[in-house]
Amino acid sequence: MNATAQTHVLIVDDDESMRELVSDYLADNEMRVTALASGRDLFATIDREAIDLVILDLKLPGEDGMQLARGVRERATVPIILLTGRNEEADRVMGLELGADDYVTKPFSPRELLARVRAVLRRYQVQATLPERDNARRAFRFAGWELNLRTRRLRSPDGADVELSNGEFSLLVALCRAPQRVLSRDQLLSMSRLHEAEVYDRTVDVQVRRLRLKLEADPGQPALLVTERGAGYRFACEVETLY
Known part of the structure; x- marks a missing residue:
């Protein structure tokens, strides 16, 4: 996966040529694309991956596009764009009433x-600043990395899965929630416990050292998880939050 292709779009369309056209064009514009030929794996993909937007064809053979759109909306606040036929005004209206965000006519x-x-x-980025969505986070992205909060999976910039212990996961979540802020060891310990992690039996310093081994190109000269002498640690990168 290209580290710059951060926006993850899921397209569901039975037309292979259409899937390829859309996938190639979005990829050329620095987006990551997952393409499905049917709705069979749609919900599993949304549950497993941090999807930013769904493009859904309403006319899938043998499937109810409206039911699929409703299922997506019930599962997540991920935006939905519907693909419809030119003469399907009723479908467009119904889709928008179900919570779709836009439609494109074929x-x-x-x-x-x-x-x-x-x-x-x-x-959606504007809406994500609303306080009531604070607990609806699905994933964090930073420096090409992606931390999926539902699957507790960390994906590296090259697309590899990196295993995290409970302590490492909780500490990384705490850091992602407060990027660029200097956090003391006591603050990090307290913030990590808010995520119901196991009680630490090691110091925060040990957890930080382990995270550096997994995140940093040179753990001896960390660029992401920086030590602020006498104060604590700072997550020195921009963090994008997915809802």
């Missing part, structure tokens, strides 16, 4: 779809 240009994807994502 045939369409990839450029139009990209513009709509970007517009919907911008709206």
Whole structure:
């Protein structure tokens, strides 16, 4: 996975040529794409992956596109763009009433779809600042890494899964919640316990050292998890929150 291709779009369309066209165009515009030919694996993919946006064809053979859209909305606050036919106004209206964020009428240009994807994502980024969504986080992204809070999985910039102990996971979550802030050892311990991790039987310093071995290109000269002498630690990177 390209480390710069952070936005993860899931497209569900039975038309292979359409999937390839959309996937290639979004990938060329620095987005990561997962493409499915049917809704069979849709929910499993949403549960497993940190998806930013779903593009869903309403006319999948043998499947109810509206039911799929409803299931996506019930599972997550991930935005949805529907693909519909030119003469399917009733479907478009019903889809929007179910909670879809936009629709694109076939045939369409990839450029139009990209513009709509970007517009919907911008709206969600604004909404993500609302306090009531504070506990709805699905994942954190930082420096090409992705930490999925549902699966407790850490994915490296090259797409590899990196195992974390309970203590390492809880500490990394605490750091991601407060990027660029200097946190004392007591603060880190307290914030980590908020995530119901096992009680530490080792010091925060040991957990930090272990995280550095997994995150840093040079653990001896850390660039992400920085020591602030006499004060504690600082997560020195931009962190993107997915809801």
